[in-house]
Amino acid sequence: MRPSAAQLLQHERLSLTLKVMEAEKILSTVKNHRADAAAKERDLNHREAALREREQQIVALVGKKDAEIANLQHMLAEQQNQHSQQQVEAAIKEAVAHREEELR
Numbered sequence: 758m759r760p761s762a763a764q765l766l767q768h769e770r771l772s773l774t775l776k777v778m779e780a781e782k783i784l785s786t787v788k789n790h791r792a793d794a795a796a797k798e799r800d801l802n803h804r805e806a807a808l809r810e811r812e813q814q815i816v817a818l819v820g821k822k823d824a825e826i827a828n829l830q831h832m833l834a835e836q837q838n839q840h841s842q843q844q845v846e847a848a849i850k851e852a853v854a855h856r857e858e859e860l861r
Contacts, residue, residue, distance in 0.1 A: 760768075
């Protein structure tokens with residue numbers, strides 16, 4: 758027995774309906790994946806920005822510490838130079854005093 762035209766159309770409608778349902782399910786899955794990917798990307802961007810800010814803070818702190826070290830090295834050099842001059846002056850005075858003693 759041959760199916761009637763109405764039965765063929767009904768079967769075709771059911772087939773198309775199933776295909777549409779599957780396509781909608783796939784579309785929903787794709788939308789969910791896209792939303793998850795977007796959320797992960799936003800999170801990653803926030804973490805990147807926080808890391809960049811932290812890096813800038815560390816760079817600023819290192820620069821400040823470098824400046825402090827340079828200043829302390831300069832002060833140390835001045836102190837050593839001043840101390841050396843004092844030692845030279847004291848040695849000269851001692852030598853002069855010793856020479857005066859010898860001459861007397």
